[in-house]
Amino acid sequence: MKKKIVIADDEPITRMDICEILKEVGYDVVGQASDGFDAIELCRKYRPDIVLMDVKMPLLNGLKATKVINEEKLAKCVVLLTAYSGKEFIQQAKALGVMGYLVKPVNEKALLPAIEVAVAKSKEFEQIRENMEKVQDKLEARKLIERAKGILSRKYGISEQEAYDRIRKLSMDKRCPMKNIANAIILNE
Numbered sequence: 001m002k003k004k005i006v007i008a009d010d011e012p013i014t015r016m017d018i019c020e021i022l023k024e025v026g027y028d029v030v031g032q033a034s035d036g037f038d039a040i041e042l043c044r045k046y047r048p049d050i051v052l053m054d055v056k057m058p059l060l061n062g063l064k065a066t067k068v069i070n071e072e073k074l075a076k077c078v079v080l081l082t083a084y085s086g087k088e089f090i091q092q093a094k095a096l097g098v099m100g101y102l103v104k105p106v107n108e109k110a111l112l113p114a115i116e117v118a119v120a121k122s123k124e125f126e127q128i129r130e131n132m133e134k135v136q137d138k139l140e141a142r143k144l145i146e147r148a149k150g151i152l153s154r155k156y157g158i159s160e161q162e163a164y165d166r167i168r169k170l171s172m173d174k175r176c177p178m179k180n181i182a183n184a185i186i187l188n189e
Contacts, residue, residue, distance in 0.1 A: 002026055002028040003049040003115075004027075004028050004030045004047075004049050005022055005027050005029050005030065005048055005050045005051070005052060006029075006030060006031045006042045006043055006046065006050075007019060007029060007031075007032045007052045008032075008033040008034075008035070008036065008039035008051060008052065008053045008054055008057065008062060008065065009034070009052075009053075009054040009057070010034050010054060010058060011054075014054075014081075018111070021108045021111060022111075022115075025112060030046040031046055034058070035057045035058050035059040035060055035065075036053075036057050036060030036062055036064055036065025036066075037059045037065070039053060039062075039065050040060070040065050040068050043069050043074035043075045044074055047074065047075065048075045048076070049075070049076045049077070049119060049122075050076065050077055050079060050115055050118060051066075051069060051077070051078045051079070052079050052115075053065060053066055053078050053079070053080050054080075054081055055080055055084055055089060056082065056083075062080060063093070063096060066080070066098060067096055070096060070097050076119070076123075076126065077098075077100075077118045077119060077122035078096075078097075078099060079099055079100035079102065079114055079115060079118050080101045080102065081102050081104060081106055082101075082103065082104060083103065084103075085103045099118035099119075099121050100115070100117065102114055144179050144182040144183055144186065145178055147182065147186055148167055148181070148182035148186055149163040149164055149167065149182075151185055151186065152166060152167070152185065167185070
């Protein structure tokens with residue numbers, strides 16, 4: 001499947017050149033924006049794999065647009081394309097979690113590898129994020145079950161193992177996760 005890309009740059013010629021390079025090698029340029037506001041709107045509409053973002057643009061600059069895109073998870077990754085290579089821009093880019101930073105003028109030899117690496121890294125980060133969410137969910141479920149076990153132990157004068165067995169049996173009987181049964185026990189307390 002082709003990777004979807006949004007290009008955001010206030011220079012029409014730059015957008016056109018980058019668009020041609022990307023289309024020639026099989027990328028799907030789903031939108032072009034001349035400012036950060038339009039880039040965000042395009043990302044909301046298309047949920048691209050990559051956003052190539054200029055830093056200095058009218059209305060809303062690329063760094064602020066990148067912040068919104070990353071916070072709202074509107075694209076898989078952002079690569080900054082800019083004429084600015086000052087440390088303050090690089091520090092801001094790192095803090096925002098961009099996956100690449102290219103200094104203009106950009107040519108095909110620099111652009112294509114940067115995009116491929118950014119896409120690969122974004123996939124790795126997404127997998128890590130998903131794993132982290134699963135672990136957090138399991139931890140939260142474990143906390144609820146422990147609390148519910150304590151409630152049942154006190155209420156019925158049974159051991160924690162017996163309380164756990166009751167929660168597990170209710171979970172099987174009702175065909176729902178133990179976390180839901182534990183939550184109901186806690187709510188009923």
